[in-house]
Amino acid sequence: MKKIHNNKAWFLVLPVFLLVAFSAIVPIMTVVNYSVQDIFDQNTSYFVGAEWYREMLRSPRLLDSLMRQFSFSFSVLLIEIPLGIAVALMMPAKGRMASVSLILVAIPLLIPWNVVGTIWQTFSRADIGLFGWSLNAIGIDYNYASNPGDAWFTVLLMDVWHWTSLIALLCYSGLRAIPEAFYQAARIDRASSWAIFRFIQLPRLKSVLVIGVLLRFMDSFMIYTEPFVLTGGGPGNSTTFLSQALTKMAIGQFDIGPAAAFSLIYYLIVLLVCYLFFTIINLQDKAK
Amino acid sequence: MAEIHLKSLAHSYSKNPSDPADYAIREMDHVWEHGGAYALLGPSGCGKSTLLNIMSGLLSPTHGQVLFDGIEVNNIPPEDRNIAQVFQFPVIYDSMTVFDNLAFPLRNMKTPEVKVQSRVHEIAEALELTELLKKKASNLSADEKQKISMGRGLVRSDVSAILFDEPLTVIDPQLKWKLRRKLKQIHEQFNITMVYVTHDQLEASTFAEKIAVMYGGQIVQFGTPRELFERPNHSFVGYFIGSPGMNLVAVQRCKGGVKFGDTEVKLEPEMVDLLAKIPSDNIKIGIRPEFIHMWNEPNADAFCCDLVHVEDLGTYKILNLTLNGIALKVRIDEDQQIPKNKVYISFPEQWLLVYVDEFLVDTSVEQEGVNP
Numbered sequence: 001m002k003k004i005h006n007n008k009a010w011f012l013v014l015p016v017f018l019l020v021a022f023s024a025i026v027p028i029m030t031v032v033n034y035s036v037q038d039i040f041d042q043n044t045s046y047f048v049g050a051e052w053y054r055e056m057l058r059s060p061r062l063l064d065s066l067m068r069q070f071s072f073s074f075s076v077l078l079i080e081i082p083l084g085i086a087v088a089l090m091m092p093a094k095g096r097m098a099s100v101s102l103i104l105v106a107i108p109l110l111i112p113w114n115v116v117g118t119i120w121q122t123f124s125r126a127d128i129g130l131f132g133w134s135l136n137a138i139g140i141d142y143n144y145a146s147n148p149g150d151a152w153f154t155v156l157l158m159d160v161w162h163w164t165s166l167i168a169l170l171c172y173s174g175l176r177a178i179p180e181a182f183y184q185a186a187r188i189d190r191a192s193s194w195a196i197f198r199f200i201q202l203p204r205l206k207s208v209l210v211i212g213v214l215l216r217f218m219d220s221f222m223i224y225t226e227p228f229v230l231t232g233g234g235p236g237n238s239t240t241f242l243s244q245a246l247t248k249m250a251i252g253q254f255d256i257g258p259a260a261a262f263s264l265i266y267y268l269i270v271l272l273v274c275y276l277f278f279t280i281i282n283l284q285d286k287a288k
Numbered sequence: 289m290a291e292i293h294l295k296s297l298a299h300s301y302s303k304n305p306s307d308p309a310d311y312a313i314r315e316m317d318h319v320w321e322h323g324g325a326y327a328l329l330g331p332s333g334c335g336k337s338t339l340l341n342i343m344s345g346l347l348s349p350t351h352g353q354v355l356f357d358g359i360e361v362n363n364i365p366p367e368d369r370n371i372a373q374v375f376q377f378p379v380i381y382d383s384m385t386v387f388d389n390l391a392f393p394l395r396n397m398k399t400p401e402v403k404v405q406s407r408v409h410e411i412a413e414a415l416e417l418t419e420l421l422k423k424k425a426s427n428l429s430a431d432e433k434q435k436i437s438m439g440r441g442l443v444r445s446d447v448s449a450i451l452f453d454e455p456l457t458v459i460d461p462q463l464k465w466k467l468r469r470k471l472k473q474i475h476e477q478f479n480i481t482m483v484y485v486t487h488d489q490l491e492a493s494t495f496a497e498k499i500a501v502m503y504g505g506q507i508v509q510f511g512t513p514r515e516l517f518e519r520p521n522h523s524f525v526g527y528f529i530g531s532p533g534m535n536l537v538a539v540q541r542c543k544g545g546v547k548f549g550d551t552e553v554k555l556e557p558e559m560v561d562l563l564a565k566i567p568s569d570n571i572k573i574g575i576r577p578e579f580i581h582m583w584n585e586p587n588a589d590a591f592c593c594d595l596v597h598v599e600d601l602g603t604y605k606i607l608n609l610t611l612n613g614i615a616l617k618v619r620i621d622e623d624q625q626i627p628k629n630k631v632y633i634s635f636p637e638q639w640l641l642v643y644v645d646e647f648l649v650d651t652s653v654e655q656e657g658v659n660p
Contacts, residue, residue, distance in 0.1 A: 179377065181375040181376070181377060181379050182379050184346050184366070184373070184375070184379075185373070185375060185379035185437070185440075187346070187365070187366050187367050188344065188366050188367060188371070188372055188373050188441075189367075189392055189393040189396060189440055190367045190393060190396040190397060191392070191396050192396065195392075195396060199381045199383060199384065199392070200381065202383075203381070203382050203383040204382075
């Protein structure tokens with residue numbers, strides 16, 4: 001067969017190229033451009049090289065919220081993954097109750113972020129909120145607006161309430177894909193329910209859990225709306241996570257240069273963590 | 289070691305079975321003896337897997353009893369039944385090594401580790417898995433995985449029967465015969481009752497000493513492969529076993545025999561007498577394509593057929609004939625001469641079988657085979 005050389009084919013790639021350029025390349029390059037300049041006003045700016053990056057990496061503000069961010073994301077994963085699996089295991093496999101439980105579990109996922117924040121903001125108030133008031137009524141001194149520990153607890157609880165369903169639904173679909181013969185064989189092999197979970201269910205949930213962990217890590221690492229509505233980052237800076245610190249810097253104080261450097265570092269961290277996670281999982285698969 | 293007795297067993301998947309058609313297993317009595325190698329043969333949906341699951345305890349029968357060595361086990365769950373089952377698709381624990389897979393049932397029973405080691409190595413040796421013991425089970429081929437599934441049954445010293453549910457479905461054809469031979473060796477070595485479900489007659493007859501043919505929720509015949517071939521008890525067995533299946537022709541009674549169209553087929557006098565006593569008019573004659581005699585020239589006893597089509601299968605040929613509009617198949621040797629257009633055939637008496645209401649009429653045993 002004669003190979004046809006036709007450079008017109010490049011035109012077919014053009015729409016995709018334009019789309020990617022406008023959605024990713026241009027915005028990112030704009031940020032890169034900002035991050036190497038000190039901008040005073042529209043007409044006055046100086047090239048400062050890596051200055052902002054150096055400053056940001058030394059800034060206690062960024063480092064503190066970064067630490068906070070990591071501890072938040074890890075706590076979220078630590079609670080939501082086992083809880084999601086447990087919920088999925090408890091959901092009925094078939095019948096009317098299966099549909100009912102699916103709908104119930106899916107509800108939190110359908111609620112917009114700021115509404116979730118508002119719900120918990122009201123629900124947890126010590127004076128009028130059912131949850132906050134009840135805690136105080138039984139003698140627990142609870143106030144998320146003044147106590148950093150309580151604020152953390154509430155933000156975590158809100159995230160668990162909002163997102164455990166995602167893990168549960170993913171695991172539920174994974175569990176339903178396990179053929180009945182596996183359970184039958186396990187019964188004949190006299191496996192305990194723990195052994196069934198450990199050696200049949202968990203290994204077969206691995207692929208959905210990889211997606212689940214990745215999604216929950218990225219999402220929780222970029223969390224903004226819910227704590228913003230609930231605590232506004234306070235008390236003090238105790239629940240100010242990365243994205244909120246960034247927004248304050250960029251929009252509140254108009255420090256465009258440092259904020260640009262900050263957001264690129266932020267972006268690289270998310271990329272790096274996801275890359276490491278995937279590489280480790282793939283290496284494990286290959287090692288078999 | 290166990291004798292498995294199915295006593296007036298019936299099973300239905302519907303909650304309130306009323307019609308016989310609601311039953312996946314119609315009432316049956318059957319005994320699988322100690323240490324036998326049996327096949328349960330039948331088309332898809334005839335109830336063979338249901339029967340297997342009832343024996344292993346995964347299903348509980350609607351009626352009747354399952355007896356192991358005379359003891360009823362209806363209410364004993366599969367894990368306490370001393371039985372192992374190999375499924376159609378290999379079940380392995382992917383996250384474990386081959387060794388851990390084989391050791392799994394023993395460890396679940398809290399067997400001392402020393403015994404686990406020796407037992408697993410013994411079984412791995414028998415199944416030729418020794419070299420794979422340290423490998424992850426998930427990366428193995430389908431036949432190796434299926435051997436592991438079987439091995440998990442064999443390691444348990446308390447297992448007295450292994451049930452196979454179409455275990456070779458996902459195995460490559462060239463490996464099938466190898467694994468089948470392995471199964472047979474294992475059977476001889478361990479002297480365990482084995483029941484093998486399949487829809488493949490070749491698989492059934494190479495594996496089993498005796499085959500139970502199932503049809504419509506019933507075991508219609510239980511016998512050696514040769515018995516099934518030479519004297520099918522039920523027209524379905526004749527049709528299902530053999531390649532091609534038995535020629536079955538609906539006939540009416542006539543003087544000295546039976547007829548279809550203008551063709552009269554003579555029968556033995558005892559058979560004619562017996563047929564006269566039976567009220568049913570659903571009579572068929574059956575003869576295997578192998579047993580039809582072909583003459584080289586016209587003959588007083590021979591029927592003249594039209595040759596429709598010849599299938600050459602390499603080692604033998606199949607002639608498709610019509611006799612009075614009835615299609616017949618004749619199997620002849622590869623080197624046998626094929627006549628043109630007209631073929632003269634006759635039905636040797638010893639191979640001509642008569643079926644009433646689909647069951648074989650046997651003159652040697654009065655009325656046997658005629659289903660009430």
